[in-house]
Amino acid sequence: MTASPARRAAHGLRAPDFPWWLAALACLAVGVALAIALDPAYRQILVILSTGVVTTIVVTAVAFAGALALGLLVALAGRSRNRVLRNAARFYVEVIRGVPVLVLLFWIAFAAMPLLVSAWNGATSPLRALGLVGELQVRDVSLLARAVIALVIAYSAFVAEIVRAGIEAVPRGQVEAAEALGLNRWRRMRHVVLPQAIRTVLPPLGNDLVAMVKDSSLVSVLGVADITQMGKVFAAGSFRFMETYSVVAYLYLLMTVTLSLGVRALERRLRAGR
Template sequence: MRRRRRGASDAPDFPWWLVAIGVLIGGSYVVIALDDGARQVLSTLRRGLWITVLVTATAFAGACLIGLGVALMAVSGSRVARQLARFYTELLRGIPILVLLLYVAFVLVPGLVAGWNWVADATGLPMARTRDFPLLWRAVLALVLAYSSFIAEVFRAGLESVDEGQIEAAEALGLSRGRIFRHIVLPQAFRTILPPLGNDLVAMVKDSSLVSVVGVLDIAQLGKVTAAGNFRYFETYNVVTLLYLTMTVALSLALRRLERRLDARQSQ
């Protein structure tokens, strides 16, 4: 493999890849604007766009909260907590997301409802019904569980990257554990965590399409229903692909910009 020469070649490459993707996306929207059938498909799929954004944002926030808790258990001084954290991450990472989604939607939630009703029958509490839990939120719960196991490992690696000497110095100065975490550990760990965490966010945008298998009307499900109704598979799935590509590229660029800003602050 030929090595790059030092000097002028050390300057960042011009992002021709971004220009190519921009031309591809922009040209596709122009074609859609000129095609009545494609415009109708885009108008229909816009309703699913908000469901996709809702699923992604809610599931990612929940996964981050649970993942942080599991990561703190994984780096704690308690052997039981570390073993429980390891059990959680290995168990959920070993199950395909699609299988986990179906299990949560049609096994776990009905099982929890049945367990609640058993307790309610003995204590006089109000009974619950499985249909009171929409499939949308069952799907979100499944994504939270699946991604929290991956994000927990991201947080754990970030927390362990902080120099132990800084923590010991802060303890010697009498800082509480909460202040040490907020002011010393978390800011340094965040720089390590951000790139893989951003990758997980982009991946969740794409994996949110899996909620369509349980009938949630996101972009993928509306695309399937629309194509089955108008038989315009070419136009419909082109629009579906374009919407996902637009979201993931825009999100990736925003995350790269954030990383550069953090690096610039660190170098000052």
């Protein structure tokens, strides 16, 4: 049952503000949608860019899943009792967070990938001698795969810090109670700490997902056919820069605002469940 304004005031609660920003965004979205529907040039641009939407979604989904897995491993390594693992995890996080994503993208694609291919060929040389595998060439690794690997590495450092903060936010008494029950370190982490940390880390992880949607546009510098790259190619050939980049911005805005609203709804649900 919804509380009355007087009751909310008595309990020091403020009435929720009307989301004027969302209404303004909705008006903007409707206006652009009408322009696309009524203008053949905009419709042509939307059809061309729609092929890049799939690439953007796939890159974001795969890269974010990889960043979650790697970031969790790095966070657990940072909480290890082994001094080497702790320092290695801290070194990894500080180095990766200190390098711009675009620079890391270029470094992974053109500097690290040849080294990794050479290392792979060296490790599999006995298998190649037996004819079981062939020699891997750098060109065999697609630019799309290199871009995804770079985004995984870049965001895994941020995910690791989010997970570490979530683990540290679990009350010490919960861990001590699990110890009193005889749970070992791994079972305490799996059954007690991580389930409670998830509630804390989900909202910031959602914000990272929104940020990755925007940073996925950086893969266009490698020629990956995402929304930005498709728009760049079309605008260069048609000289319709205003129309093309307006539709590009519109598509990114639709995706990011939808995800942001989902993150806000998740935050409200988590707060209500406490």
